[in-house]
Amino acid sequence: MAEPATQPLSGDPAARVLVAGASGYTGALAAEIVWHHPRLELVAATSRSDAGRALTDLYPRYRAQIELTELDLDRLDGIDAAIVAYPHGAAAPTDAALRAAGALVVDLSADFRLRDAETYERWYGEHGAPELFGTGVYGLTELYREELREAKLVATPGCYPTASVLGLAPLAEKGLVAEVSISAMQGTSGYGRKNDDLVHFSSMTENAFPYKTEGHRHRPEIEQELAALGSPAPVAFVPHLLPLDQGEMATCFAKLAEPLDRDAVQALYRERYAGEPFVRVLDGPPNLRALRDTNECHVYVTVEEHGGAIAFGAIDNIWKGASGQGVQNLNLMLGLDETEGLK
């Protein structure tokens, strides 16, 4: 069986795309999505540690026929757009070089998510390209769609902020979220490809646990976005790691600024997300299997006995929580239909 040596493009590509950092989970998926995208041409997928290996050698379930190469920032001619899947801190200088070469940049790291420099430094340390700080558009598509159409540099949100903020947005936009406690959980792909005892199959099977209980850097990001929507609410946040690969759930206990009954809250959600191509408002709680390998976000909301709202946002953490949303935004930046290559 011969894989096609070239991508299945339909007509001239809308952009020639580079994926930087394609040996990790999110970079590899970004390369895989771009390869199958009918309007994007994958011109390079780079990796320092795995240069020379085929992507399908690292990820046998992917089908993109491309060999990983080392990134050469001096040879960016002909790159229209780049998806950068580097660690926090390392991404910003690469983004800067790519922008300088004229490429549109979709950054999957945290480097441009936060808009307050002090908060960034507290959680991530010194910024790698201070001159660009604050110039990225926050890539939570459903909230920043119009800005994204014009964007040159996009900060793809963290996976937990994506699930949490989409789960709370209809309330937050109305100023209704007074406080929120978020219990989130995700599979081991969210931990990354780094190998240590924690994610060895023998450690993780039949296990589950909270982590970063003294402070996770996605918390200030969630607070930033709830405030931007109109609800400057304090957020308590605890993530958990689960014995599954892809999938993430944010269970959000929200104190409401004013009393609302279940029907009213559910109507608000249905109305807010009507017509959204990737957000599905469910009639009951979501489950993770239903959205594995999709760019969807499933949302459900209810009101509990004592009047608090409980909102659930569920995603595939490496799709809508990272690479899928990255491509969704790149589509917008290029004037394409935002669902292209993602269904």
Next chain:
Amino acid sequence: MAEPATQPLSGDPAARVLVAGASGYTGALAAEIVWHHPRLELVAATSRSDAGRALTDLYPRYRAQIELTELDLDRLDGIDAAIVAYPHGAAAPTDAALRAAGALVVDLSADFRLRDAETYERWYGEHGAPELFGTGVYGLTELYREELREAKLVATPGCYPTASVLGLAPLAEKGLVAEVSISAMQGTSGYGRKNDDLVHFSSMTENAFPYKTEGHRHRPEIEQELAALGSPAPVAFVPHLLPLDQGEMATCFAKLAEPLDRDAVQALYRERYAGEPFVRVLDGPPNLRALRDTNECHVYVTVEEHGGAIAFGAIDNIWKGASGQGVQNLNLMLGLDETEGLK
């Protein structure tokens, strides 16, 4: 290899014990624990649906050599104590018959957990032995140890209340819990042996989901116990089902009645549980694998950025969350060391 045909008792048994409803997960484990207990003699393990089958035929990982029989309430002579693992509603009449025959009763169902009749009826329907309602002792050992020594009928707490209340007790006892939101999660053994699409391996692997989001009957039980401890706090509660067998975690976001820093709260926990044989106060968040197949409860508490406490209680849901705690209490009722047969 021949299993010993008789139990490995050390000397005369302290009690001859019947386990009723031994074909379900908690009843089977209760029979298994009693079989290996050095001071208890397992005289019968009953099951209507599986009478005639060996326990090890249903549960190949258990080693108790006993054939399941039908319960005959007319022949209870010589039964000193019984563990009743019946569904809610069906347990109470059997408990009544066993009490009438003079047996000590440890009930694993919900029938005697709630102390308010109206609340019971709202969540469980009509009670099966109204004359006994309110006469059981709530079997959360660490909170009711003295009463349990004198008890004749014990209501083993629900698994979620066990994890949640042990996680919050040191705060609740001081009147410090003003409000609490609990995100809990457990493995499929908590769903019971009933087979349906939800727990088919093909449905559950790579999945996780919240359930009973419109109201779970363990919530009023948690409120009852927090109030009894001194913190009549409103509780929001959401359980999740995880792709693992045994294990349960309660992640509790508690608003404190007065501000306390992390050190103070952690000291409170260490002090409260010093000397407890089955509660371990950890220095970091618990994980479920560490306590599988044990009667332990692992507890951790911290204080988050905005001053709320986050308390974690982790157990094996069929051990400390059901059968293990049942035997722990039976030990007390019989004047034995409460750890006997459980380490």
Next chain:
Amino acid sequence: MAEPATQPLSGDPAARVLVAGASGYTGALAAEIVWHHPRLELVAATSRSDAGRALTDLYPRYRAQIELTELDLDRLDGIDAAIVAYPHGAAAPTDAALRAAGALVVDLSADFRLRDAETYERWYGEHGAPELFGTGVYGLTELYREELREAKLVATPGCYPTASVLGLAPLAEKGLVAEVSISAMQGTSGYGRKNDDLVHFSSMTENAFPYKTEGHRHRPEIEQELAALGSPAPVAFVPHLLPLDQGEMATCFAKLAEPLDRDAVQALYRERYAGEPFVRVLDGPPNLRALRDTNECHVYVTVEEHGGAIAFGAIDNIWKGASGQGVQNLNLMLGLDETEGLK
């Protein structure tokens, strides 16, 4: 988010298709594949037990928008083709009715796999439509492609025969297989949607076991096909159930009729399967994750120390092992490209 109410057809459909028995794992997948197929129109998906429910209600990860209905054999007008996912025995009479109404039939059951009536009866009992016995074409596409183009009734092979025979075919066709012992393993989707203790998540996690060790009915089917290819070899066969959902591996120890070295055997395989759209000859042993949710078969062969060949055939048991291969064959029957709707 609104699912499209109608199928994403590209132009006039090549056939209007009925899927009978769409509530089980293979029938549901057949309906899902047909729904997304650019040239097939899914006109009905039937189920006695779940009529009235949406397919996505039973299988949240599927996206086909269709409500299950009861099959009415008196109203088959306008059905060009049917995929029948009934239990063995029950399928044949339905196939007969569908054939009588002029529909092409792809049967996923065992009813037309065996060509010897006595063997059929020994393993499956009385046949449900004796007048049709022997009239089906065996749907192992790579071996019977030309016959399948003309077929009106196709017997989709068992999953184990698909993996085993594709794993052995290049040797068997040359008369080189003298004897073979097959150790096969598959996930719980192969066990079917029926719920019992065996496939409860709590039974299956951290477990694996052989089953049907005294005789599995896929063994005579494998012998039939090896003989048809030119190697009438005795087959020993043991299947195992694994703690995963989709995926199947046949590990085949073959005594060779004449000595061949590793290079020669591997060359034989590469040559035999060159150009096959769904069979991939690997350079090392296959893994199941690489082909989940695909119609591919991954094959690897080597020669061990003592001169025996070891051939591996790996598939997704509900795709190439059932519904995917069913649609592959239906494509051929309709004169379509056999990969249509399957990539």
Next chain:
Amino acid sequence: MAEPATQPLSGDPAARVLVAGASGYTGALAAEIVWHHPRLELVAATSRSDAGRALTDLYPRYRAQIELTELDLDRLDGIDAAIVAYPHGAAAPTDAALRAAGALVVDLSADFRLRDAETYERWYGEHGAPELFGTGVYGLTELYREELREAKLVATPGCYPTASVLGLAPLAEKGLVAEVSISAMQGTSGYGRKNDDLVHFSSMTENAFPYKTEGHRHRPEIEQELAALGSPAPVAFVPHLLPLDQGEMATCFAKLAEPLDRDAVQALYRERYAGEPFVRVLDGPPNLRALRDTNECHVYVTVEEHGGAIAFGAIDNIWKGASGQGVQNLNLMLGLDETEGLK
């Protein structure tokens, strides 16, 4: 909750025991078993990489209260016995030093399993203590019990040889095994604690695969032992890795030297293993969950359609396949009941 600071010994210890290499899976389990053993005193558990850490910090599910230290071969006074869990090659020199200091040695590595020097070198390279080569007793307890009582240096068998040889021994002892093909499978604890992509939870979940298909070094070990028993049969061997932690199955297709029916073969097995404390002859195929965390081996044998025997041997790979069997043998070497500390 306070763990006991000292071991729960009953009376004077029969031996003071060192475990060398206690940070890996088998060494850690050996330390855990020795700690809970009523007659052995665990005086040290050593590890170069993790010296200074508590064993329970590395393995939260273990309860032994011991801190890992560096091994100092100059200070072995007072060590009566050692269990050495070093990699192949590195173990032999340490064994030699321990023997020189007068300690009984149970080696968990391959260094003394093979009795033919040339075969050792082919599969493992140069030997680390040639002067000791051939002086170890092969520690498959059920076959070498009497020699083990007198042994000073014991080579614990490989996990696959343990399962395979116990599965075949009753036939092999009678000279009945003419040829055998073994398909074996085990969980990820058999892969060891080393972390790489293969055993990351995200790689392994929903996966399974054969490995070392061009030759696994347990094959010559199995051939050696079958020959020693009386059946010098050629062995074909393929191991598979499964998505579970602990558990291993050998499925052995044996050509019989003379025809035997199922009853005769099954009688042979029951008779051979009658009275064995850890081998259980089942009436049907084994499953891995039934023996997790035990030192048992479950065996089943049948005869298939064409007259071949199919024998199954199942174990927990780190218990009977390594550390449990190591302690079983140490018990014998010390004149203790061989089940002590293992039930």
